[in-house]
Amino acid sequence: MTLNxxxxxxxxxxxxxxxxxxxxxxxxYLPILVVIVFSFSASPNVGIWGGFSLHWYDxxxxxxxxxxxxxxxxxxxxxxxxxxxxxxxxxxxxIDRYRRxxxxxxxxxxxxxxxxxxxxTMAVMLLMxxxxxxxxxxxxxxxxxxxxxxxSFVAIVVRARLANMDPAMEExxxxxxxxxxxxxxxxxxxxxxxxxxxGGLLALTLSLDDVVITSLxxxxxxxxxxxxxxxxxxRSVTPEINAxxxxxxxxxxxxxxxxxxxxxxxxxxx
Amino acid sequence: xxxxxxxxxxxxxAVNPKLERRARRRDAWRGFFHxxxxxxxxxxxxxxxxxxxxxxxxxxxxxxxxxxxxxxNIDSWTRLFEPLVRTIAVRSFWLAVLNTALCLLVGYxxxxxxxxxxxxxxxxxxxxxxxxxxxxxFLVRTYAWRMLLDxxxxxxxxxxxxxxxxxxxxxxxxxxxxxxxGYLPFMVLPxxxxxxxxxxxxxxxxxxxxxxxxxxxxxxxxxxxxxxxxAGSILVFxxxxxxYVTPDxxxxxxxTLLGNYxxxxxxxxxxxxxxxxxxxxxxxxxxxxxxxxFRSGGRTL
Amino acid sequence: xxxxxxxxxxVALVAAACGDSTDxxxxxxxxxxxxxxxxxxxxxGTTAPPATEPPxxxxxxxxxxxxxxQTDGDLNLYxxxxxxxxxxxxxxxxxxxxxxxxxAEYGVNLVITEYESNEAMLAQIDAGVxxxxxxxxxxxxxxxxNAGLLLKLNKAAVPNMANIDPAxxxxxxxxxxxxxxxxxxxxxxxxxxxxxxxDADGISWGVIFDPAxxxxxxxxxxxxxxxxxxxxxxxxYLGYSxxxxxxxxxxxxxxxxxxxxxNLAAFISAxxxxxxxxxxxxxxxxxxxDFLGAYDAASTDDYDAYEEFGYxxxxxxxxxxxxxxAIPATAEHPCSALAFINFMLDAENGATLTNYTYYASPNLxxxxxxxxEILEDPSIYPPAEMLQDGSLEFFSDLGxxxxxxxxxYARAKS
Numbered sequence: 001m002t003l004n005x006x007x008x009x010x011x012x013x014x015x016x017x018x019x020x021x022x023x024x025x026x027x028x029y030l031p032i033l034v035v036i037v038f039s040f041s042a043s044p045n046v047g048i049w050g051g052f053s054l055h056w057y058d059x060x061x062x063x064x065x066x067x068x069x070x071x072x073x074x075x076x077x078x079x080x081x082x083x084x085x086x087x088x089x090x091x092x093x094x095i096d097r098y099r100r101x102x103x104x105x106x107x108x109x110x111x112x113x114x115x116x117x118x119x120x121t122m123a124v125m126l127l128m129x130x131x132x133x134x135x136x137x138x139x140x141x142x143x144x145x146x147x148x149x150x151x152s153f154v155a156i157v158v159r160a161r162l163a164n165m166d167p168a169m170e171e172x173x174x175x176x177x178x179x180x181x182x183x184x185x186x187x188x189x190x191x192x193x194x195x196x197x198x199g200g201l202l203a204l205t206l207s208l209d210d211v212v213i214t215s216l217x218x219x220x221x222x223x224x225x226x227x228x229x230x231x232x233x234x235r236s237v238t239p240e241i242n243a244x245x246x247x248x249x250x251x252x253x254x255x256x257x258x259x260x261x262x263x264x265x266x267x268x269x270x
Numbered sequence: 271x272x273x274x275x276x277x278x279x280x281x282x283x284a285v286n287p288k289l290e291r292r293a294r295r296r297d298a299w300r301g302f303f304h305x306x307x308x309x310x311x312x313x314x315x316x317x318x319x320x321x322x323x324x325x326x327x328x329x330x331x332x333x334x335x336x337x338x339x340x341x342x343n344i345d346s347w348t349r350l351f352e353p354l355v356r357t358i359a360v361r362s363f364w365l366a367v368l369n370t371a372l373c374l375l376v377g378y379x380x381x382x383x384x385x386x387x388x389x390x391x392x393x394x395x396x397x398x399x400x401x402x403x404x405x406x407x408f409l410v411r412t413y414a415w416r417m418l419l420d421x422x423x424x425x426x427x428x429x430x431x432x433x434x435x436x437x438x439x440x441x442x443x444x445x446x447x448x449x450x451x452g453y454l455p456f457m458v459l460p461x462x463x464x465x466x467x468x469x470x471x472x473x474x475x476x477x478x479x480x481x482x483x484x485x486x487x488x489x490x491x492x493x494x495x496x497x498x499x500x501a502g503s504i505l506v507f508x509x510x511x512x513x514y515v516t517p518d519x520x521x522x523x524x525x526t527l528l529g530n531y532x533x534x535x536x537x538x539x540x541x542x543x544x545x546x547x548x549x550x551x552x553x554x555x556x557x558x559x560x561x562x563x564f565r566s567g568g569r570t571l
Numbered sequence: 572x573x574x575x576x577x578x579x580x581x582v583a584l585v586a587a588a589c590g591d592s593t594d595x596x597x598x599x600x601x602x603x604x605x606x607x608x609x610x611x612x613x614x615x616g617t618t619a620p621p622a623t624e625p626p627x628x629x630x631x632x633x634x635x636x637x638x639x640x641q642t643d644g645d646l647n648l649y650x651x652x653x654x655x656x657x658x659x660x661x662x663x664x665x666x667x668x669x670x671x672x673x674x675a676e677y678g679v680n681l682v683i684t685e686y687e688s689n690e691a692m693l694a695q696i697d698a699g700v701x702x703x704x705x706x707x708x709x710x711x712x713x714x715x716x717n718a719g720l721l722l723k724l725n726k727a728a729v730p731n732m733a734n735i736d737p738a739x740x741x742x743x744x745x746x747x748x749x750x751x752x753x754x755x756x757x758x759x760x761x762x763x764x765x766x767x768x769x770d771a772d773g774i775s776w777g778v779i780f781d782p783a784x785x786x787x788x789x790x791x792x793x794x795x796x797x798x799x800x801x802x803x804x805x806x807x808y809l810g811y812s813x814x815x816x817x818x819x820x821x822x823x824x825x826x827x828x829x830x831x832x833x834n835l836a837a838f839i840s841a842x843x844x845x846x847x848x849x850x851x852x853x854x855x856x857x858x859x860x861d862f863l864g865a866y867d868a869a870s871t872d873d874y875d876a877y878e879e880f881g882y883x884x885x886x887x888x889x890x891x892x893x894x895x896x897a898i899p900a901t902a903e904h905p906c907s908a909l910a911f912i913n914f915m916l917d918a919e920n921g922a923t924l925t926n927y928t929y930y931a932s933p934n935l936x937x938x939x940x941x942x943x944e945i946l947e948d949p950s951i952y953p954p955a956e957m958l959q960d961g962s963l964e965f966f967s968d969l970g971x972x973x974x975x976x977x978x979x980y981a982r983a984k985s
Binding site: 043044045046047048050058059060062063064065124127128130131137215216218219220221222223227228230231232233234235 | 868
């Protein structure tokens with residue numbers, strides 16, 4: 001889709017925007033830089049530089065509890081992101097594409113509730129609910145809880161993309177292509193893709209960061225990384241946590257680069 | 271947008287009423303079908319559990335926190351009108367308003383800049399680059415800010431040297447810096463999604479029509495990106511209404527916010543009924559505001 | 572058109588029916604919850620679980636049948652974060668790996684899950700998550716046993732109960748240690764820099780609360796952010812009990828905190844020791860083990876942080892706390908839990924724990940194996956008489972009065 005051709009503002013405006021953009025990026029990455037640098041510090045006290053050392057990485061890989069939490073986190077984040085992105089996108093389409101159907105108004109309202117409700121309240125109510133309906137607390141219950149709050153976030157971002165988008169294009173496509181599915185895949189999906197991507201990224205971020213809800217719906221041995229880190233920080237902030245964060249950053253950057261390369265190849269062959 | 275409304279209207283009158291009715295029925299069916307999985311899911315894992323919260327809010331405090339379901343009362347709801355609760359709610363409200371304004375101010379030009387890069391690949395990379403810092407860990411990032419802002423840190427020293435600012439850690443500006451950092455992506459993502467799909471020919475036309483770029487921006491670009499502004503504001507405002515971790519770590523926890531207050535009720539105070547009634551009140555008020563906003567302002571954009 | 576109408580009607584009907592039936596299940600389930608937790612109405616001080624308690628006959632009978640050293644499967648331990656030395660952390664602390672040792676000795680796996688507050692643990696146990704062993708603090712033991720959430724300890728299976736220091740054999744929160752065995756204990760006091768306070772002896776809470784005393788370092792003071800602990804310090808300074816249920820005294824303490832706010836850098840419960848060591852604060856309220864751990868971590872070959880920083884319980888007194896081991900009523904492997912309690916009460920294992928955490932051990936027999944530097948440090952092992960004369964108090968559960976504290980504290984900060 002090349003909707004963006006010819007979008008450039010006047011050169012001087014664009015220059016100011018670019019400067020602002022890089023400043024914001026500097027702002028976003030400044031604390032990350034600190035985290036990375038101090039993960040290589042020999043001193044056990046974060047904030048005091050104790051010389052270069054890989055000690056904390058060594059310790060991290062030897063920390064069974066932490067590695068287990070990392071595995072749980074990735075597992076939970078992957079499943080909850082995929083499922084909530086699909087459900088959330090469908091929900092956004094349902095509301096913005098189809099104006100009249102039974103329960104639309106109610107659904108519209110319900111969709112906002114998980115964003116509004118305070119974390120801790122949702123945590124308590126899900127804990128009570130899971131034990132009431134006999135869902136064993138563990139990775140499964142954590143995934144179920146994460147999907148429950150992520151659907152709404154995905155739907156809101158996708159709806160921002162869908163709002164006022166011209167349905168005529170899709171209708172034309174429906175005439176053009178044999179099946180509804182093809183029309184969706186060839187026209188609608190590419191059109192809303194930035195929204196879906198944004199929603200999915202937001203879901204992933206929320207899932208990787210949630211402490212409050214996860215700590216109440218976890219079961220024996222299923223703690224995620226943020227829950228573990230939260231407990232650790234309550235005791236003391238050590239560079240080991242910085243090492244984990246650095247590892248997560250490195251992993252996500254590699255993942256992103258890989259998917260971009262993959263996407264580019266797909267574009268070329270397609 | 272009147273343009274769009276007219277277009278929709280003209281299309282409706284243009285088609286054969288019989289076909290139109292059939293199309294509408296088909297749409298009704300498809301809409302329901304699309305919503306069904308999410309609807310079912312939220313019913314099972316959100317709406318039904320939510321009933322528990324409302325039931326609890328009418329129960330009385332139990333020793334373990336879990337309320338006693340025999341002595342029904344409305345004490346937890348009447349308690350909401352105590353001046354303490356009002357003070358806390360008003361403070362949290364202003365904090366959220368200011369933070370939303372700040373995020374919008376910083377986020378809009380930023381999202382605009384990303385959305386107007388020519389290549390899709392560049393846009394994607396920049397967008398993901400916004401998110402990457404947020405895949406580390408919220409607490410670790412916040413503690414990194416605490417380190418950056420501490421009295422021996424370069425930032426504070428620079429401010430003291432130039433006389434622009436003094437001590438930063440455990441002050442109000444530090445709180446807003448932290449909040450801006452934490453919630454910026456929530457603003458940028460929907461803004462990007464909305465700006466990226468703008469019909470730029472309209473913007474071009476606007477530039478020709480209005481002499482100045484500023485006027486074209488105000489009359490064309492801004493209104494067209496309004497769905498993104500609304501979605502972003504909702505995503506920032508609502509969570510920052512309950513924010514307390516960042517204010518605690520960077521602001522020194524010197525004031526009680528709604529977030530702390532609710533956590534206390536479910537935690538140390540073990541007063542789940544009161545925690546439930548506060549949450550219930552927030553849900554009702556915020557839902558009313560959101561829905562009202564969408565029905566009136568949002569719909570007719 | 573008709574077909575679709577019928578379909579929609581059918582769907583609506585099904586939806587309505589589903590709604591009804593699920594509503595019913597919630598109400599019956601809710602009713603179940605009422606009967607499941609009748610212990611919540613029990614009077615404080617009741618030692619035995621109430622007679623109406625439905626199932627604990629099972630687990631309790633199972634626990635009572637356990638013999639010393641017997642196990643009945645893998646142990647699900649729910650503990651505070653980093654509160655047991657094992658893996659890399661044990662290596663770093665130069666102590667034995669207690670997880671490995673337990674698994675080797677008893678041939679069962681130890682599955683560890685960690686929590687960061689008593690209340691989070693309580694919520695999960697109350698909801699029936701089947702952990703076999705938890706580590707509640709003093710007041711939480713009272714709450715849990717009164718709610719019928721704990722099994723009585725089968726002391727026949729824990730011969731090492733004999734190792735417990737007599738000072739902890741009949742604690743106020745659980746008479747006769749009927750439901751709990753002490754794990755570690757410590758105090759809440761003041762950590763400070765010798766730059767501003769010369770002598771640990773005779774230090775007063777006034778260094779925090781009296782503006783005349785702290786004029787030189789106002790803005791470099793931190794208090795804990797915990798309604799009971801923070802209010803407790805103010806109450807102690809005012810000369811009251813930190814378990815007072817006198818509304819005027821609680822309000823007076825809240826006013827004092829509100830007045831002190833201007834002189835504080837922060838209310839902080841996680842990381843107060845780091846702020847002190849980094850020089851952001853010079854006086855801080857906090858827990859002894861946290862301060863000493865940070866002093867230890869900050870020391871290098873040519874820098875001794877113990878010469879720069881100190882810790883003391885003020886003359887007005889402070890809080891003491893005990894973390895204990897207890898078996899939830901929902902435990903599935905009570906024998907393994909009892910075996911673990913016995914394992915931790917062993918003299919050498921108890922010493923290993925203290926050498927790792929820098930908190931005092933309630934295990935008298937373990938003193939022989941605890942490092943001298945810890946045993947002789949008065950900030951870890953305060954003089955015994957402090958526990959007797961009331962200058963160190965345990966927090967106790969205050970029932971509904973707890974709300975007074977939360978609200979007074981919220982008001983002080985509003």
